[in-house]
Amino acid sequence: MKPVDYRSSGVDIQEGDKAIALMKAKVRKTFTKDVLSDLGHFGGLFRADFGHIPEPVLVASTDGVGTKLKIASMTGNYGTVGSDLVNHCVNDILVQGASPLFFMDYIACGRLDARIAADIVSGLAAACSENDCVLLGGETAEMPGFYGDGDYDVAGTIVGLVGKDMIIDGSGIRPGMIVLGLPSNGLHTNGYSLARKAIFENAGLSQSDSHPLLGDRTVGEALLAVHRSYLKALQPLLVEKLVQGMAHITGGGIPGNLPRILPSGCGALIRPLWEVPAIFELIRESGQVDISEMRRAFNMGAGMLLIVDESDSDIAMELLRAKGEEPFIAGEILSGDGITFED
């Protein structure tokens, strides 16, 4: 009987050390003077110096990339899923008025390839830097027999900060207010199981195929378009207290996310007249997916909705355009409840 050792059981400690060596410089580039630890400690240390904010509140959110990771695996491009995850989490705390402090990542796979893990961390670190967020620590786990060879799961937790009087919770939303939308550039991080079934199974396309709807991008490229962060575009509106509520349009689409911030007695009428990215038309056509199912699974081109008073609508649009955004009027708040689409 051959003696068992850790490597023969599928866990390669040396490859893990190599991955850490490749990640270190990228992670350290996100560090600020508030980081009191180096990598390799049991935990990451972050100075809780919030004296400039009256009644500081931490806002935390955890999320994963979902089966968008299958597209990364298909295409061999793991360089952007980290950015997808960070931007997703940034938006999730932004809707409550918070700005990022730090991010913690979790990467799990069946057999660790140090280069792929380092690619994932590159994306995490790049998006952290763009969002003024420290990549404070993380865990890379090799779990033989748990993940297919070449499959990686990537999840993470963001912790941000907001003053108690700046928390946005939708409680000020009233009938007559305007629903503004900010464009997504594709699926962001939601609906990939449905999209893969429609495009790859039903339509029989492959990731490297082109398609008239997609112009010069391949199917894989269109599906990997990076989840947008709305932080920099929305910060000026938060400072001016122009926003009554925000909904990050993720899994569940507008019907699943907008009601999360509407106070009792308020519903919304959505007029879907904005431009829908071509990838959604490809999915709908490939899978003969019903439009109401599309709207429950995807953002359909509206990555973020914000509710503003009618009298603030013009200045809000102007501030957004000054940041390079192309905001659109997505609908209005009505008395009642539920979300209605005006077709």
Next chain:
Amino acid sequence: MKPVDYRSSGVDIQEGDKAIALMKAKVRKTFTKDVLSDLGHFGGLFRADFGHIPEPVLVASTDGVGTKLKIASMTGNYGTVGSDLVNHCVNDILVQGASPLFFMDYIACGRLDARIAADIVSGLAAACSENDCVLLGGETAEMPGFYGDGDYDVAGTIVGLVGKDMIIDGSGIRPGMIVLGLPSNGLHTNGYSLARKAIFENAGLSQSDSHPLLGDRTVGEALLAVHRSYLKALQPLLVEKLVQGMAHITGGGIPGNLPRILPSGCGALIRPLWEVPAIFELIRESGQVDISEMRRAFNMGAGMLLIVDESDSDIAMELLRAKGEEPFIAGEILSGDGITFED
């Protein structure tokens, strides 16, 4: 062609809603007056009211349960892996002197069973309550084609707090100091790939088998023994500033973890005379695993090591015994570097 919908693509939104309904009461029981949000918001809100601590520092750590989850899957018992994860993370920030504030979980699976997800959250919530930690939020992701049916991955992030002058980083460790150990009750959360290969493949045992080494526990029960939290036992020593350094013995064993806190010029001599839980003897025997490989993969019965000045050793042992612990002298700090085992 049959139209594609979200459910046929493998994502069941109703089962997700059912899981959330089952989790809610358990999660809410961990809430304190510092929690400013309810479940279902985009992020969890936690009051950052640290005025009682001079120079407060946040300490964050992310980890997973690793392939201990395969044992949960084999036995159908998902009730304790959540506690494994929380206790692991509590220990990881404890070694820097921090106490828990809140925990965020990530649960991913191929096909969501609301009852299993609720079982996992039960374990998370129970351990959070025991460690005075809020279960502030989390994400449950259904990722068809990513995980085997019945397989769940569970990871999480803990955020804790320590005053800057109470941070323990090992910098005060000097030759001649004593290494104390606290007992583990089994593998805790590390080395399961090696253990499974040895026990299930080499020895051909099944999880429901008994074995003379294990007394009245089955193999599955011995492997599922819950990762211990050392928080309550160690808090009195931290208050009295008796501890110069702590190492949570996880993946890599003593040789992989103790050096993480030793200052340059310090090594350690370990005298492995403490009681080793029977499960390790079963693994060694089943896989003919070399003793040095065992020590690199497992805690071997020492779940936590702490370094104390020789003159503080007796009072430290006494304080630990007063908390019901059975501390042992594991070795001593020597000048030099590296870890040597005295056999």
